[in-house]
Structures are given as C-alpha cells and as structure tokens.
Amino acid sequence: MADIIQLLPDNIANQIAAGEVIQRPASAVKELLENAADAGATEIKLIVSDAGKALIQVIDNGKGMSETDARMAFERHATSKIRNIEDLFRIKTMGFRGEALASIAAVAQVELKTRRAEDELGTYIEIENSLVTKQEPCACAPGTSISMKNLFFNVPARRNFLKSNAAEMRHIVDEFIRVAMAFPGIFFSMSSNGQELFHLEAGSLKQRIVQVLGSGYNAKLVSVNEETDYMNIYGFVGKPETARKTRGDQYFFVNNRFIKSAYLNHAVNTAFDEMIAKDSFPSYVLYIDLDPSQVDINVHPTKQEIKFEDEKIIYAFVQAAVKHALAQFSIAPSLDFTLNAEIQGLDAVSKPFTTDQKDAASSSNLFKTFTQKNQAHFIEKNEKTDLKHWKDFFTSPAQEQNNAQRSLPQxxxxxxxxxxxxxxxxxxxxxxxxxxxxxxxxxxxxxxxxxxxxxxxxxxxxxxxxxxxxxxxxxxxxxxxxxxxxxxxxxxxxxxxxxxxxxxxxxxxxxxxxxxxxxxxxxxxxxxxxxxxxxxxxxxxxxxxxxxxxxxxxxxxxxxxxxxxxxxxxxxxxxxxxxxxxxxxxxxxxxxxxxxxxxxxxxxxxxxxxxxx
Missing domain, CATH: 3.30.1370.100 (MutL, C-terminal domain, regulatory subdomain)
Structure with a gap:
C-alpha cells in the first residue's frame, strides 16, 4: 500500500501560514508599518487603493537592506530580531516572527525597492506566489518601498470573504492610527485612492493625540506620569466631559505595542467612578513600559493580546496612576461655594431691604403663620387670606389630560x-x-x-x-x-x-x-x-x-x-x-x-x- 503522507510544496505551506498572519488588508498594513518603524525611519508613508485590495504600499526612509537581506526577508522564519531562544523573552521591537513578508508574498504580488545609505545602488525584487520573478539593481532613495498588489489574487475564496471597501478601510485606518500613536516622533501620512487622509507631523505625544483624535482634545487632556522600579506608565486621559458613548478613543500600549485588554480597561473605568455616566466610556492614550521578560507578547497571532507575569500589579498601578492624575489636576468633583455672578446681580441681593418692604412683609398673613406660637397648627380661615390661591398651582383634570397628550412620545x-x-x-x-x-x-x-x-x-x-x-x-x-x-x-x-x-x-x-x-x-x-x-x-x-x-x-x-x-x-x-x-x-x-x-x-x-x- 502506498504511503499517503507527503510534504506540502512551499507555496501552499506559505499560503496556509498566511491565513494566520494576513487575515485582511489591514493585517498587511500593520506588519509593513511596524517593519518600517523597526528600520529606524523618521518618515513613513502609507498608500492604499481599493481599500487595500488593489494596492498597499509603505515607503520609509529607514536603514534599508542589502541585496542579500532583501532576498532573505521573504523566506519563512527569516528575521533580524531573534538570534536565540532567550531573545523571545526580551523583545522590544514590533514584528519579530519572520513570517510577515513570507506570508504577504504567498498571497499577493509584491514589489520591493530598498537601499542602504552607504550603497550606490539599491535592489529591486518582484515576487509572486512565493516565487521571485525578477531581481535587479535599481536607483532609489535610501530606505525601503514595498508594494503588495492584488491581495489574495491566488486564493479567490479568501478574497470573496473580504468585507465592503468601507469596512476594510475602517480596519486599515485602525491599524494606521495605532502604529502612528505608538511613534509620535515619526512623520506618518496615509493616502487612499489618491486622496491624503492623514498628515501627521512628528512631535510630542500630546500633539500626536490631538492630530489623530481632533483639536477638541487640546484643552481636555490630563497628563498621567508615574515611574516606579517595576514599571513606568505615562500618557493622557480625557477629562470627564470627553467621555462618549463609544469606546473609539481608548488606546493602551505596552513597550510601544498596541494591545487590547479588557482587564486594564476596567482599571481605567474604575478610576473614573462617579465622574462619568455608567453607559459612557472615558478617553485615554496610555503607555506602559516594563521589563520585556515580565510580558509574553507571543500568545496571539496579531500580538494584540498579551500576557503579563503579574496582572494584578499592573491593574493596581494603572488604576492608581489615573486616579492620581485626576486628583492632581483637580478633576475630581467638588462642591462650589462661590455665588454665581448672575445671582449676585439680582435686585434681592444687590439692593437694600427697605423699611417699607420689611413692614409690608411682616404684616402679611403668610408671615404671621410662620412666626406665631404653634404656627404648625394654625390655619387661616379668612377667605381673604394670601393662601387662598394655592389651588392655582394644580391643573384641572382636562388640562392634565391635554398635558399628557402633549408629553406622549411621538x-x-x-x-x-x-x-x-x-x-x-x-x-x-x-x-x-x-x-x-x-x-x-x-x-x-x-x-x-x-x-x-x-x-x-x-x-x-x-x-x-x-x-x-x-x-x-x-x-x-x-x-x-x-x-x-x-x-x-x-x-x-x-x-x-x-x-x-x-x-x-x-x-x-x-x-x-x-x-x-x-x-x-x-x-x-x-x-x-x-x-x-x-x-x-x-x-x-x-x-x-x-x-x-x-x-x-x-x-x-x-x-x-x-x-x-x-x-x-x-x-x-x-x-x-x-x-x-x-x-x-x-x-x-x-x-x-x-x-x-x-x-x-x-x-x-x-x-x-x-x-x-
């Protein structure tokens, strides 16, 4: 009987691996932007067409690659960031598994131009279906430009499962913003179908937040900054009035890597207890720096979910840092004992209480009922009393019915x-x-x-x-x-x-x-x-x-x-x-x-x- 177990061809193995790394155009955007940041770039440009289905191009002015490195970068498990097993537990860079470019090359048509500053000529490579179809010297600026065209052209079933352009574009914008937030010192731009959507100049963290989230945040951010031997936490939280019905403006970064953590999100929410409505969500952009050995980032393919060695300590630090920031900047609610200027301008406050007014007030029956002995049991029987119009405060049944009709939800x-x-x-x-x-x-x-x-x-x-x-x-x-x-x-x-x-x-x-x-x-x-x-x-x-x-x-x-x-x-x-x-x-x-x-x-x-x- 013939043997039935066979090794898969490289191109099929790469396509299977790509399914884990490149799930949609936004996945490729994330990997390419992170590689550009790791290359030491100070300017990164993202260009997309047809929501990334036709083209995703990332251009950076980083250190570039040699001819050999450019070819090796597309091999599976080829990486410049890991030399031995210990390196897995002290990772400070973004991408690290050596599968991103190999996965992209398995499901798209890729063009790469790259040059180191010390080289006279760069390298141009074309790859399709994991196979190099062209490699030659080229003239190009220092840095790297990588284009991936026709995503999933050779896996039509995967392409059919992509969402509408608007939905895919939303995911691309998400990934772009997360990387741009992590590196405020780098210039980022993003263009879609020839129209520039983002132009983010390099600057401080606060400037980047205002650039991305809008100028409305400029005067509504509270600085968070706590340093300890175990970890540092810094960034900004929005004042209570910036709380919204959506969770859109919430960003956590650990060692510059964007993460999703319902646990740490809860820590921030509890710090805002009784300051915002229960169905509202606070805005924050918080960065945690700690020893890479205290965190495992390789527990999820997208590396957005990570595992802390001691989550409870991180939770306590985050909650305390946000509470301290809110208290330090007097954001916590307090009683205001100052008299409103409009009230101070009223006649009853600003003008003297004359003798005639005092005599008129003290001679009224209403005044007497509150000043005589046993006034709680005193009821004026006289028809001419000042209290005879008390019924006017209440409406008749007919009026009540009309009011009910007017207040009826439409x-x-x-x-x-x-x-x-x-x-x-x-x-x-x-x-x-x-x-x-x-x-x-x-x-x-x-x-x-x-x-x-x-x-x-x-x-x-x-x-x-x-x-x-x-x-x-x-x-x-x-x-x-x-x-x-x-x-x-x-x-x-x-x-x-x-x-x-x-x-x-x-x-x-x-x-x-x-x-x-x-x-x-x-x-x-x-x-x-x-x-x-x-x-x-x-x-x-x-x-x-x-x-x-x-x-x-x-x-x-x-x-x-x-x-x-x-x-x-x-x-x-x-x-x-x-x-x-x-x-x-x-x-x-x-x-x-x-x-x-x-x-x-x-x-x-x-x-x-x-x-x-």
Whole structure:
C-alpha cells in the first residue's frame, strides 16, 4: 500500500501560514508599518487603493537592506530580531516572527525597492506566489518601498470573504492610527485612492493625540506620569466631559505595542467612578513600559493580546496612576461655594431691604403663620387670606389630560388598529407596575406586558418595513448638529449612511471625520441626535450574536433597542393603551427580535386553579 503522507510544496505551506498572519488588508498594513518603524525611519508613508485590495504600499526612509537581506526577508522564519531562544523573552521591537513578508508574498504580488545609505545602488525584487520573478539593481532613495498588489489574487475564496471597501478601510485606518500613536516622533501620512487622509507631523505625544483624535482634545487632556522600579506608565486621559458613548478613543500600549485588554480597561473605568455616566466610556492614550521578560507578547497571532507575569500589579498601578492624575489636576468633583455672578446681580441681593418692604412683609398673613406660637397648627380661615390661591398651582383634570397628550412620545401617538388574536377589554383601566410592567385585562384573563421589550418589538417591525422599501419620513433639523468621530468610527458611519437614510436619519459627510445630522426620523423627539448616533455606532460595533446577521439587520436591531422606551419610565393611560394596541398589531407580538418574551398571559382557568377553585 502506498504511503499517503507527503510534504506540502512551499507555496501552499506559505499560503496556509498566511491565513494566520494576513487575515485582511489591514493585517498587511500593520506588519509593513511596524517593519518600517523597526528600520529606524523618521518618515513613513502609507498608500492604499481599493481599500487595500488593489494596492498597499509603505515607503520609509529607514536603514534599508542589502541585496542579500532583501532576498532573505521573504523566506519563512527569516528575521533580524531573534538570534536565540532567550531573545523571545526580551523583545522590544514590533514584528519579530519572520513570517510577515513570507506570508504577504504567498498571497499577493509584491514589489520591493530598498537601499542602504552607504550603497550606490539599491535592489529591486518582484515576487509572486512565493516565487521571485525578477531581481535587479535599481536607483532609489535610501530606505525601503514595498508594494503588495492584488491581495489574495491566488486564493479567490479568501478574497470573496473580504468585507465592503468601507469596512476594510475602517480596519486599515485602525491599524494606521495605532502604529502612528505608538511613534509620535515619526512623520506618518496615509493616502487612499489618491486622496491624503492623514498628515501627521512628528512631535510630542500630546500633539500626536490631538492630530489623530481632533483639536477638541487640546484643552481636555490630563497628563498621567508615574515611574516606579517595576514599571513606568505615562500618557493622557480625557477629562470627564470627553467621555462618549463609544469606546473609539481608548488606546493602551505596552513597550510601544498596541494591545487590547479588557482587564486594564476596567482599571481605567474604575478610576473614573462617579465622574462619568455608567453607559459612557472615558478617553485615554496610555503607555506602559516594563521589563520585556515580565510580558509574553507571543500568545496571539496579531500580538494584540498579551500576557503579563503579574496582572494584578499592573491593574493596581494603572488604576492608581489615573486616579492620581485626576486628583492632581483637580478633576475630581467638588462642591462650589462661590455665588454665581448672575445671582449676585439680582435686585434681592444687590439692593437694600427697605423699611417699607420689611413692614409690608411682616404684616402679611403668610408671615404671621410662620412666626406665631404653634404656627404648625394654625390655619387661616379668612377667605381673604394670601393662601387662598394655592389651588392655582394644580391643573384641572382636562388640562392634565391635554398635558399628557402633549408629553406622549411621538412614536406612541398614532396607531392603526389591525386584526389581532388577543384583545384587551375595551374601556379597561391599565395598571403600571414598578414603572416597567403593564397589567391589562384580556378576553381570557389578564396580560403582563414588559413595556421596554414590547416597544422594542414594535420599533423593530416598523424599522424593518422602512429598511426594505418604504422609507421612513424624516424631519429636517432646524439647527443641524455636527458630529466629530474617530477615524475608525467615521469609516463605519460612512458605510451605514444609506441604511440610516432608509430609517429616517439624514446624515451627510462634512470634511475629515466630521458629519452633519440634517434630519432625524419623524417619530423621534429632537434634541438628542448626537448621542443617538454615537450610541448606535457603539452598539453596532459590539453587536454580539452567534448568527451572522446582515449589516441592515444589525442596524435595525440596534435602532429598536436604542429608541425603545426604557424600564422605569412612567407612562400615562393613553401611552399604555397605545403601546399594547400596537404590540398586538405586530406580526410576532409575543417575542423581541432576540427571542425574549414581550408579555405573559395568565388565563382565567389557570388563575382559578391557583386558588383551588
């Protein structure tokens, strides 16, 4: 019987390895930018076309490579950063595994131009499918220029799984910003399809943060700087007013390497306890320097998740450093005992209390009731008393009903009754329990309706109809609101604009990472447009589900969850009635989009059995 185990050809082995390192265009961008930074460059330029699918080019003015090094760089496990096993535990550079360029060469068409400063001529290499197709001397500037074209051209299945250009561009911008943040002393630029998106001059860390996150942060950053024998932590946190509904402006770097750590993020959040709302996230750019032997960065292919030798010490240091910074810069909340200038200017404060005014006040019945003996038991019976108009503070029942109608949420003011299986008894009084549940008598017992989940189902079906053809009405904003986002969030919102328009949000791009909210859905109360969009982006980014929903489906679910009236909100009789009526006109009134029940039905015979009848 013939042997069946065979060695894979190099090009196939490289393609398999590439699947771990190069998952999308942004993965290649990260590796190439980190290599440029490791080469000692002071200027790094990133050029992309077609969201990196057609071209990714990184140009640096680093130390360049010799002819032999240029050829060797594309071999698997070839690296200049590791000589022995001990080096793995004291890594201070960025890329280090020696697989990045080999992986890129396995799934793209690569062109390399490189020259050392001491060499007269550089080296030009073309590689396709892991094979060198051309190598020759060339004239070029000192440093390295590497271009990868037609990503996954030889793995069409992988190419088909790439997302839309806007989505892939968002990931590329993410990676670019992370490397640019790690090296503020290096000039970075980024161009996409011939248009420059970023031009970041070399400067201080604060200058780089303001360049990337926007000038609004210039006066809203608090410096963090703590040095110990074990570790150093430095950087900036945003003042509480910069807290946002999205996690976009949060960056942790360990030994200049961007990391994701929910554990350390929690340390920063707890340092902001009682300074920001619970559903908001603080902004920060923090750098941790510690002995490389105390951290293992090779636990994840992207090297964004790392393992500390003692996480609890790092957690305590981070939390203490942020708390100390906030206290040092008097950010912690305090009572203000100074009198407002406007109050000081009032007649009652600035002008003297004349004798005539004093006599008039002391002669009034109201003054007497508070100065006579046993005044707590004294009630003036005289019809002419000053207290006779106390009833005017309260509205009549008719006025109360009108006020309730005016305060009714717009999305609950109209209902078109349609046939339904369950019926709430007419002319019945609904009861709200704990400002969360609605108790309604039905034709067979009673219903216990969860007001938030019920409204979520109503809005989900309404937005679903709008998103699939019948566009919702938009109310134009009298004063359009400008929204500034981080680069990645801006790319995401750009991708969502057509779907947002379908459900009534009219948002237009307005310069670099800025948008103008021109209109909102007709049934949404104006005044909270900015927070609504920010929260929508946050929910969309962290949409968790085992099922792969379409982009539009995610958006509809997020919108329904966001706009639904919340548990704890007091509703009037009319609001409760409209809510229950609309729920039972839905196609699936009994569950939310996520499968939670919207109501429970208690039938009469079940109630009888409970009481032994």
């Amino acid at each position: 999305q609950l003011q109209t209902v078109e009754p349609r046939p339904r299986a369950l019926h709430v008894l007419p002319d019945t009084t609904l009861l709200q329990l704990h400002n969360t549940y609605i108790i309604a008598s039905s034709n067979s017992g009673f219903l216990l309706v969860h007001q938030q989940l019920a409204h979520e189902r109503i809005l989900y079906e309404r937005y679903g109809i709008a998103a699939h053809g019948q566009q919702m009405a938009t109310q134009q904003s009298l004063f359009p609101v400008t929204l500034e986002l981080a680069g990645a969030d801006a790319a995401l919102l750009t991708d969502l604009l057509p779907d947002l328009l379908a459900i009534g949000y009219h948002v237009e791009p307005f310069g670099n990472n800025s948008f103008v909210i021109q209109g909102i859905p007709a049934d949404v109360t104006p005044g909270n447009e900015k927070n609504a969009i920010e929260l929508l982006i946050e929910q969309f980014k962290h949409f968790s589900s085992d099922i792969k929903f379409s982009k539009r489906e995610k958006l509809i679910r997020c919108m329904a969850r966001q706009q639904a009236i919340k548990a704890g909100q007091t509703l009037s009789q009319k609001e409760m009635l409209v809510l229950v009526e609309e729920l039972f006109t839905c196609s699936s009134p009994n569950v939310t989009p996520t499968g939670s029940p919207t109501y429970l039905e208690f039938k009469e015979d079940y109630l009888d059995r409970m009481f032994g009848r």
